Amino acid sequence: MGTMRTGRTPPRVGDGPFFRRILIGIVLILGAFLILAPLLIIGVEAFAKGWQVYRDTILHPDTRHAIMLTVLTALVAVPVNTAFGIAAAWAVTKFDFRGKAFLLVVIEIPFSVSPIVAGVAYLFVYGLQGLFGPTLDAYGIKILFAIPGIILASMFVTAPFVARELIPLMQSQGRDLEEAATSLGASGWRTFFSVTLPNIKWALLYGVVLCNARVMGEFGAVSVVSGNIRGQTNTLPLHIELLYHDYQAAGAFASASILALIAVFTIIAKVALERRGAGRVRPAVNPAEKTA
Amino acid sequence: MRRNVLPGLRLSLGVTLLYVSLIVVLPLAALVFKAASLGPADYWQIVSSSRALASYRVTVLAALAATFFNLFFGLALAWVLVRYRFPGKRIVDAMVDLPFALPTAVAGISLTALFTTNGVFGSILGDFGIKVAYTPLGIMIAMCFTSLPFIVRTVQPVLEDLDPSLEEAAQSLGGSDWAIFRKVILPLLTPALLAGVSLSFARSLGEFGAIIFIAGNQPMSTEITALLIFIRLEEYDYQAAAAIASVLLLAAFLMLGFTNWLQARALRYTARG
Numbered sequence: 001m002g003t004m005r006t007g008r009t010p011p012r013v014g015d016g017p018f019f020r021r022i023l024i025g026i027v028l029i030l031g032a033f034l035i036l037a038p039l040l041i042i043g044v045e046a047f048a049k050g051w052q053v054y055r056d057t058i059l060h061p062d063t064r065h066a067i068m069l070t071v072l073t074a075l076v077a078v079p080v081n082t083a084f085g086i087a088a089a090w091a092v093t094k095f096d097f098r099g100k101a102f103l104l105v106v107i108e109i110p111f112s113v114s115p116i117v118a119g120v121a122y123l124f125v126y127g128l129q130g131l132f133g134p135t136l137d138a139y140g141i142k143i144l145f146a147i148p149g150i151i152l153a154s155m156f157v158t159a160p161f162v163a164r165e166l167i168p169l170m171q172s173q174g175r176d177l178e179e180a181a182t183s184l185g186a187s188g189w190r191t192f193f194s195v196t197l198p199n200i201k202w203a204l205l206y207g208v209v210l211c212n213a214r215v216m217g218e219f220g221a222v223s224v225v226s227g228n229i230r231g232q233t234n235t236l237p238l239h240i241e242l243l244y245h246d247y248q249a250a251g252a253f254a255s256a257s258i259l260a261l262i263a264v265f266t267i268i269a270k271v272a273l274e275r276r277g278a279g280r281v282r283p284a285v286n287p288a289e290k291t292a
Numbered sequence: 293m294r295r296n297v298l299p300g301l302r303l304s305l306g307v308t309l310l311y312v313s314l315i316v317v318l319p320l321a322a323l324v325f326k327a328a329s330l331g332p333a334d335y336w337q338i339v340s341s342s343r344a345l346a347s348y349r350v351t352v353l354a355a356l357a358a359t360f361f362n363l364f365f366g367l368a369l370a371w372v373l374v375r376y377r378f379p380g381k382r383i384v385d386a387m388v389d390l391p392f393a394l395p396t397a398v399a400g401i402s403l404t405a406l407f408t409t410n411g412v413f414g415s416i417l418g419d420f421g422i423k424v425a426y427t428p429l430g431i432m433i434a435m436c437f438t439s440l441p442f443i444v445r446t447v448q449p450v451l452e453d454l455d456p457s458l459e460e461a462a463q464s465l466g467g468s469d470w471a472i473f474r475k476v477i478l479p480l481l482t483p484a485l486l487a488g489v490s491l492s493f494a495r496s497l498g499e500f501g502a503i504i505f506i507a508g509n510q511p512m513s514t515e516i517t518a519l520l521i522f523i524r525l526e527e528y529d530y531q532a533a534a535a536i537a538s539v540l541l542l543a544a545f546l547m548l549g550f551t552n553w554l555q556a557r558a559l560r561y562t563a564r565g
Binding site for chain 1: 297298299300301303304305307308309311312315316317318319320322323325326365368369371372375376378382384386387388389390391392393394395396397398399401402403405406412413433436437440456459463469472473477494497498499500501505518519521522525530533534537540541544545547548551552
């Protein structure tokens, strides 16, 4: 970006006015069809039956319960994954140990695994036909088809979000500042809070925002482990599916409009945090990309 | 190896290993264990049943088509965002992340609303005899939506860092724009494009929420593999669910291995200068 000097630079490849206009036109039209239209249609459909139906859906006890459950899941899963992300980033970037590359791959696994596969996998740990299910059942502990299962599945799906933002950044920052702080007598926690944290705060917040968006919107994994009990184990995305299949399209879109609003706020927060430098340092996938 | 003076190795590594083991490794191991408990003959019978094979076919073909489309659209989008100035560019740039931020179930119902025969796009396409909702084409469009940001976001930083002097040199040698793009720019973008393609394809293989609303979900034609797993669960056929889920898991690991191999190769290339 820094090399771009407008006014003086000679035309680069693809700068011909005809090609330029055509390409911008194609991209904007396709983008409007594929990205903008799905967002706009949510608003249109949500109010298709009028403001009253919208209000009734949002205020319905089942919807309110779904919102509460979604918020509760995020309140547990996001802080836990944040703590994990910080611990993982600290371990991986401040120390050398054997198997580090392997650990990095394992942390990334949830990104590649289908949410349905994740849900099924949890079934075989805590379900009645799983490893611990019969034992847990004997003690009357319910994890699956209950809130703990929803939270655990959400934690799996979003486990890498914070770590992924912190690791490349902390890698690029090195260890010198922390080593200086500890050699001057600062404790580990003091070093983290006064030296490391100020340098990573925007990237950390960036990871938290993205993690939260994914937790609140998770559908596949949660639909396997929740049991879809209306008014009990339905998160907001599951509630949307239920209304939709109940032929209450307006209600489904009204509930969806809440999640769409959260998505828009997530994007605004993302842009604001990127202006402060978050999300900029990425693991190199290309020789042309700077590694340091 | 330098001596380490920093504290916190035991605590941070301990927390990391414990969490990764309990949250990530244990469930996946349980799934593999369950699938393995079937025995080779039964396992093979389930994963190669005609309904399972049909689900792999529609999933893989739709994912390939969606990735192919996104390869061009994603590259064009990244190119336009990096190279040109136009009003609303920053909004377009931000909107590229919408498919990541919008929950898949929400994307699923809104794409369906657009593309059913009474929908805004569906009714127009219907006049031309094209049916999208409840056909494999609908599956492809849902996959296009959810995986578009991968290619844009992997190519964009590489395009930004591209050295203009390379193009200038090629231009001074009299190369046409198309020739320079093909012989100078495209080779530099290829690793990022490949990384984006593999991420996009992997995501499409496992996608569930955005697809099931628009897919029609007819066995043997529009039933994706992730849905077949879900159906087996609802039928309480846990072993079949485990077996088919293990196939998707294997595909995910293959894609993860491929992406990591690409990254390692790119890093080695950088080290050589």
